[in-house]
Amino acid sequence: MVPFLSMVEKTMAENALDMSLDGEVGLAVREAGVALGARVEGVDLARDGDDDTIAELRELLLAHHLLVLPEQRLSALELERFGRRWGDLLTHPATRHRETDFVQWIGGKERMFKFFPGVHPFGGGWHSDMTWHATPPIITGLHAQRLPKSGGDTAFANQHLAYDTLDEETRARIGTLNAFHTGKVFGPEVEDSVHPVVRTHEESGRKALYVNGNFTKHIIGMPPDESEALLYRLFSHATRPEFVYRHHWQLHDLVLWDNRSVMHYAIADYEEPRIMHRIVVQGGVPR
Numbered sequence: 001m002v003p004f005l006s007m008v009e010k011t012m013a014e015n016a017l018d019m020s021l022d023g024e025v026g027l028a029v030r031e032a033g034v035a036l037g038a039r040v041e042g043v044d045l046a047r048d049g050d051d052d053t054i055a056e057l058r059e060l061l062l063a064h065h066l067l068v069l070p071e072q073r074l075s076a077l078e079l080e081r082f083g084r085r086w087g088d089l090l091t092h093p094a095t096r097h098r099e100t101d102f103v104q105w106i107g108g109k110e111r112m113f114k115f116f117p118g119v120h121p122f123g124g125g126w127h128s129d130m131t132w133h134a135t136p137p138i139i140t141g142l143h144a145q146r147l148p149k150s151g152g153d154t155a156f157a158n159q160h161l162a163y164d165t166l167d168e169e170t171r172a173r174i175g176t177l178n179a180f181h182t183g184k185v186f187g188p189e190v191e192d193s194v195h196p197v198v199r200t201h202e203e204s205g206r207k208a209l210y211v212n213g214n215f216t217k218h219i220i221g222m223p224p225d226e227s228e229a230l231l232y233r234l235f236s237h238a239t240r241p242e243f244v245y246r247h248h249w250q251l252h253d254l255v256l257w258d259n260r261s262v263m264h265y266a267i268a269d270y271e272e273p274r275i276m277h278r279i280v281v282q283g284g285v286p287r
């Protein structure tokens with residue numbers, strides 16, 4: 001078993017940022033959380049959408065798994081245009097912006113504070129985005145339009161840390177397993193998919209846990225009781241607070257994250273409107 005603290009130290013070293021100036025385009029970068037995340041200032045995406053800036057942001061996202069870009073004044077169509085710099089965009093069956101299918105509009109009264117067992121507002125419950133899709137998004141961007149006076153944070157958990165801190169026996173046991181993910185929570189016509197329990201990041205080569213409580217229903221070829229017990233154990237390990245960065249939103253924050261590396265949870269502890277614009281960048285088949 002890899003000692004947990006040495007993993008955190010490794011992540012801290014990776015994150016080692018006390019406000020450094022990054023690369024050629026002069027972005028100001030500092031750590032957002034110990035487990036993951038960097039805050040990037042000195043960029044105005046409405047203006048600085050050049051290839052060098054996008055290349056720098058790509059590198060930063062790969063290193064830190066999540067980027068906070070404060071004070072981005074982008075319309076929905078500008079957000080869509082920015083998203084297309086990262087790859088093809090996916091639509092989402094649940095919620096679409098009135099101006100474009102490629103930006104999701106997330107908000108509304110029905111999403112406010114309510115606790116009923118098993119009922120989550122959009123994004124509530126730990127998940128990586130759209131894992132029910134055959135080629136789920138590698139990157140999600142969320143842009144804060146309207147925020148409640150308090151509450152409404154989003155929590156993000158580093159799934160490389162989650163994988164690396166599993167005991168060796170469990171890592172060996174899950175290394176070749178696949179799991180069934182369902183999209184039926186969004187409608188009977190929405191697809192289901194099977195993906196590996198451990199995903200290897202195409203760019204970094206690092207392994208990550210890739211199962212989640214919202215969409216992953218069972219392990220393929222395993223008796224139901226055993227599958228449930230294993231998934232339950234993996235879900236609770238994957239979301240240990242030590243792996244988490246909790247983002248407290250400011251208006252016009254744009255947060256980008258890598259769904260191959262992190263899970264997230266929209267915390268529904270607010271009683272006023274909270275509105276987000278969202279884009280998702282399509283990936284390949286998870287391996």
Ligand SMILES: O=C(O)CCC(=O)C(=O)O
Nearest residue numbers: 122123129142154266278
């Ligand atoms: O509203 C949020 O904080 C996150 C919602 C979510 O899960 C998502 O945008 O993928």
Ligand SMILES: [Fe+2]
Nearest residue numbers: 123128129264
């Ligand atoms: Fe999500």
